[in-house]
Structure formats: structure tokens, C-alpha cells
Amino acid sequence: MKFCNVCGHGVDLRVPPDDHLERHVCGHCGNIQYLNPKAIVGIVPEAEDGRVLMCRRNIEPRLGLWTFPAGFMELGETSGDGAAREAREEAQAEVEPLELIAVINVPYVSQVYLIHRGRLRGTHFGPTAESSEVRLMSEGEIPWDDIAFPTIWHSLKFFFEDRRRGRYETHSLDLKYRPRPPQRAEISGGNI
Amino acid sequence: MKFCNVCGHGVDLRVPPDDHLERHVCGHCGNIQYLNPKAIVGIVPEAEDGRVLMCRRNIEPRLGLWTFPAGFMELGETSGDGAAREAREEAQAEVEPLELIAVINVPYVSQVYLIHRGRLRGTHFGPTAESSEVRLMSEGEIPWDDIAFPTIWHSLKFFFEDRRRGRYETHSLDLKYRPRPPQRAEISGGNI
Ligand SMILES: [Zn+2]
Ligand SMILES: [Zn+2]
Numbered sequence: 001m002k003f004c005n006v007c008g009h010g011v012d013l014r015v016p017p018d019d020h021l022e023r024h025v026c027g028h029c030g031n032i033q034y035l036n037p038k039a040i041v042g043i044v045p046e047a048e049d050g051r052v053l054m055c056r057r058n059i060e061p062r063l064g065l066w067t068f069p070a071g072f073m074e075l076g077e078t079s080g081d082g083a084a085r086e087a088r089e090e091a092q093a094e095v096e097p098l099e100l101i102a103v104i105n106v107p108y109v110s111q112v113y114l115i116h117r118g119r120l121r122g123t124h125f126g127p128t129a130e131s132s133e134v135r136l137m138s139e140g141e142i143p144w145d146d147i148a149f150p151t152i153w154h155s156l157k158f159f160f161e162d163r164r165r166g167r168y169e170t171h172s173l174d175l176k177y178r179p180r181p182p183q184r185a186e187i188s189g190g191n192i
Numbered sequence: 193m194k195f196c197n198v199c200g201h202g203v204d205l206r207v208p209p210d211d212h213l214e215r216h217v218c219g220h221c222g223n224i225q226y227l228n229p230k231a232i233v234g235i236v237p238e239a240e241d242g243r244v245l246m247c248r249r250n251i252e253p254r255l256g257l258w259t260f261p262a263g264f265m266e267l268g269e270t271s272g273d274g275a276a277r278e279a280r281e282e283a284q285a286e287v288e289p290l291e292l293i294a295v296i297n298v299p300y301v302s303q304v305y306l307i308h309r310g311r312l313r314g315t316h317f318g319p320t321a322e323s324s325e326v327r328l329m330s331e332g333e334i335p336w337d338d339i340a341f342p343t344i345w346h347s348l349k350f351f352f353e354d355r356r357r358g359r360y361e362t363h364s365l366d367l368k369y370r371p372r373p374p375q376r377a378e379i380s381g382g383n384i
Binding site: 002011021074079103171174 | 193194195196197198199200201202203210212213216225226227228229230231249254264265266267268269270271273281292295297299300302304321359361362363364366368
């Protein structure tokens with residue numbers, strides 16, 4: 001970030017008056033460009049038979065690994081709205097957002113995940129530019145070793161545990177350390 | 193947002209390839225400047241005697257009204273870290289962050305509130321540039337009609353209800369409609 005997005009002049013990194021952290025400050029127009037953590041919204045879509053809708057990533061990072069629909073929250077939407085939008089965009093699926101089941105801080109990438117469970121409406125879903133494959137899976141079919149991100153793995157665990165005991169609640173988790181990138185041999189269970 | 197913060201050239205508002213919303217796109221270097229919702233972190237600091245630490249706002253908006261410590265989440269922190277930081281900055285207080293007690297979507301300002309309860313450490317606290325007055329208050333002393341924001345009001349209600357029943361959980365709420373700005377006569381209970 002080198003230029004002011006209001007006036008186009010160069011910005012400096014310095015601590016503004018009444019602040020305590022360095023910000024990108026424009027010496028020409030005075031604009032301050034803040035960088036903020038991003039919210040990721042996601043949803044675990046449950047079909048009538050109890051299976052959940054999973055997507056195989058067709059994009060980097062973690063191309064080829066599995067997730068439920070999730071992505072950056074957009075301006076003007078709630079976490080539930082955003083989660084349902086992601087299901088449409090990534091899986092062609094209409095999903096009614098229900099309880100917030102997980103809030104996961106990921107400070108090493110400055111992200112907060114807000115994960116809902118949802119009810120899959122109808123039977124239509126399918127691949128998209130972001131998902132090479134979209135499938136309904138029972139708990140036993142979830143590819144636990146091929147899940148794209150730790151946040152997704154933990155959210156799925158919360159979902160299935162809560163479903164088993166018959167009560168959903170919002171789980172909180174801080175993932176404070178960046179996981180070591182999984183090695184291919186580990187991901188495949190050592191079969192390579 | 194008129195200029196690219198990477199190269200300083202003018203940006204256009206258009207839908208990038210593989211996207212579905214208008215973004216600020218630089219025709220010169222290709223950079224896309226996304227606008228994202230912001231996370232607000234806050235904390236209800238509880239003293240040993242059960243009173244909670246409240247701050248009278250010394251800044252706009254809602255100058256003179258009451259809140260607990262809360263503010264924009266910063267890069268690289270968890271919601272709990274950030275909530276504790278706000279307590280130091282706004283109330284000179286050391287607070288240990290505990291459970292997440294509220295997640296509140298406020299889509300009309302593109303914000304998500306993440307509110308923790310916390311344990312006030314020691315007995316030191318006091319006014320700051322942001323808070324003209326900082327006070328410990330029992331539930332009966334909370335100025336419910338002079339609370340700065342609906343998110344703060346709801347979070348306090350959740351906190352006291354959960355404390356009464358002896359179990360804290362994470363409450364979710366969507367505030368979908370902008371409240372009508374309170375009139376002075378209403379705030380003071382009609383005494384003016
Ligand atoms: Zn400027
Ligand atoms: Zn550019």
C-alpha cells in the first residue's frame with residue numbers, strides 16, 4: 001500500500017495523533033487507510049437424510065481438497081446471508097441459514113470465521129468455477145485427512161458432535177499457530 | 193476510493209472476471225481493492241464484587257453515552273486479545289478475556305460485533321482520551337436508556353441473563369434495521 005486511494009498521492013506509514021499503531025497516512029489529504037481483519041462466512045448444509053454438502057476446491061489455495069461453502073463476507077450482509085450466498089456461488093445450492101455453530105479466530109492470517117449450520121432446500125446442487133465436485137456425504141464419508149483448512153475441520157467436528165447430542169450451540173476457538181503445510185504422503189494416509 | 197493504492201493510477205468500479213459484484217479495479221496494474229465488513233471486539237469486564245466496568249464516551253458518535261470497552265479489531269489479534277486491548281485503551285484496565293458471549297451482525301453499517309465477558313484484574317481503571325468517565329456499576333446502576341449502541345445494550349442484557357442462570361453461552365443476533373436516532377427527551381426519560 002503505497003498510494004492514497006482518495007487523492008492518489010504517496011502515503012507514509014506512521015502513528016496518527018490519538019492512535020497507537022502505525023497506519024498508512026496521506027500527507028496530502030490526511031486520509032488514513034486502515035487494514036482490518038476479514039470475516040469469513042461459511043455454512044454446513046444438511047440434507048433431509050442428514051448428509052452434508054461438501055465441495056472439492058477448484059481453486060488455490062488447497063486446490064483439490066474439501067470444504068463446505070465458505071468465503072469472504074461482503075458489505076451489507078449478515079453472516080447468515082453471506083453463508084447462504086456462498087452456498088449458491090460455490091455449490092449451486094439453496095440453503096437456509098440456521099444457528100451460528102462456530103466462531104474461529106485465525107490471527108496469523110487476520111481472519112475470523114463465522115460458521116452456520118443450514119438446511120439444504122430442494123435437491124439441486126452441482127459444480128461451479130470454485131468447486132470441481134459437489135457431493136452429499138454422511139459423517140463416515142467425510143474425508144477428514146483431505147479437508148482444506150483447520151477451521152473447516154473443526155467446524156465439521158463441532159457440527160457432528162452437537163447433532164449427536166441433539167443440541168446446537170456456538171463454539172469458539174482460537175487457532176493461534178499456523179499449521180505446518182500438510183505433506184502429500186500425510187494427506188493420502190501414507191499411500192504414496 | 194478513486195486511486196489504486198498499489199500504483200497510484202485511477203481505479204474503475206466494475207465486476208472483475210470470476211466475480212459477481214462491482215469492485216474497485218486498477219486498469220494499470222490490475223490490483224483489486226476490496227471493501228470488507230469490519231469486526232468490532234468488546235468486553236464486559238466484571239470486578240470481584242460482580243460490578244461491571246462502564247465507560248462514558250468522550251468521542252463522537254454518541255458522545256456522553258455509555259458503553260463497555262469496544263472498538264475495531266486489529267490485524268493479527270484474536271477477538272479476546274482485541275477486547276482486552278480495548279479495555280486498556282479506553283479504561284486503563286487490565287481485563288482477562290473469557291467466553292464469547294455475543295456475536296451481533298449489523299449489516300446496515302457492515303459490522304460484526306464479537307463481545308466477550310472478562311475478569312477485571314486488580315483495581316486500577318480510569319478515564320482516557322476516549323472515555324470521560326469510567327465506573328464500576330451493578331446491574332441496577334446500568335443506565336439502560338443512555339447506552340451508546342443497540343449492540344452494547346443487547347450484549348449487557350445477554351451477560352446479566354446468563355449470569356443469573358449461572359451459565360454463559362454465545363448469543364447470536366442480527367440487527368437488520370438502523371434504529372431511529374434517540375431524541376434527547378427520550379434518552380432522559382422525558383425530563384426535559
Ligand atoms: Zn490523500
Ligand atoms: Zn494499480
